[in-house]
Amino acid sequence: MNDTFITVSVEGNVGIIELNRPHVLNALNLQMVEEIVAALEAFDRDQTIRCMVITGQERAFAAGADIEEMAHDGVVSMLVKDQFAVWDRISLVTKPIIAAVSGFALGGGCELMMSCDIVIASETARIGQPEVKLGVMPGAGGTQRLTKAVGKLKAMEMLLTGEPITAHEALQYRLVNRVVPAELCRAEALKTARRIADMPPLAVRLIKKSVVKAVDATTTEGLEYERNCFYLLFASEDKAEGMNAFIEKRKPNFTGQ
Numbered sequence: 001m002n003d004t005f006i007t008v009s010v011e012g013n014v015g016i017i018e019l020n021r022p023h024v025l026n027a028l029n030l031q032m033v034e035e036i037v038a039a040l041e042a043f044d045r046d047q048t049i050r051c052m053v054i055t056g057q058e059r060a061f062a063a064g065a066d067i068e069e070m071a072h073d074g075v076v077s078m079l080v081k082d083q084f085a086v087w088d089r090i091s092l093v094t095k096p097i098i099a100a101v102s103g104f105a106l107g108g109g110c111e112l113m114m115s116c117d118i119v120i121a122s123e124t125a126r127i128g129q130p131e132v133k134l135g136v137m138p139g140a141g142g143t144q145r146l147t148k149a150v151g152k153l154k155a156m157e158m159l160l161t162g163e164p165i166t167a168h169e170a171l172q173y174r175l176v177n178r179v180v181p182a183e184l185c186r187a188e189a190l191k192t193a194r195r196i197a198d199m200p201p202l203a204v205r206l207i208k209k210s211v212v213k214a215v216d217a218t219t220t221e222g223l224e225y226e227r228n229c230f231y232l233l234f235a236s237e238d239k240a241e242g243m244n245a246f247i248e249k250r251k252p253n254f255t256g257q
């Protein structure tokens, strides 16, 4: 691992990961995915970080897995690489991840976007799963997460034609939270991240886990999980601080305890 394909920075309590292979539209090679996930995990462990942002440049968030890297792979080399074990670690990150998406978010880029918790899209975003055009299909959750987000009919159309959709269409299909002018995309993501970073970290963490449960578990299991998390937060110092601050009409000072 010599070159690095991402740029990592911190603004206040927000960790920022910029995908940085612009000459190939941030095509995700194996090392780059390793770097992204390692950076997410490092921010997750860092007590001073409370929220994260993943972004690219104006032309591309990420145009998918690196096709050159995969072109000579066969099934055995793919199995040996076991690349999805790295992807699976994204779902273990406890702090919220916000994607700031401009330009192309295709294939693995769309899958990375859908692994995030909130998506701010720029008007230039083009989002899709074009794998079918290469004779393959999504492998990092694309068929599952896209279908859960946009519904069966739209997912079928996107996955079977490989054609990307615009940011506004993505908003209509609830694949992104909001659409902003390209020059404001990163700032808007950071603004949302800072707002979350001001919230009590334990409550943020348990809310994130509970919402993920709503996507993956039955409603009965999800409700039980939510209730347990709700009770748990009554043991936290931030619960006392949050409620006392409200009653005393002052700004709360959350510590994460």
Ligand code: CO8
Residues within 6 Å of the ligand: 023, 024, 025, 027, 028, 033, 063, 064, 065, 066, 067, 068, 083, 104, 106, 107, 108, 109, 111, 130, 131, 134, 137, 138, 139, 140
């Ligand atoms: N892989 C490798 N290189 C790429 C990729 C890619 N996915 N996308 C773009 N590039 C390179 C191009 O080869 C080109 O390089 P060069 O300048 O050396 O020729 C450079 O980026 C610029 O691209 P274009 O000249 O093609 O730019 P255009 O504006 O004409 O077109 C497109 C932009 C439409 C985005 C076009 O580049 C394109 O179609 N790219 C491929 C998109 C694609 O098929 N993505 C899916 C890949 S498969 C996948 O993601 C499977 C996921 C499996 C699990 C996830 C594992 C990470």
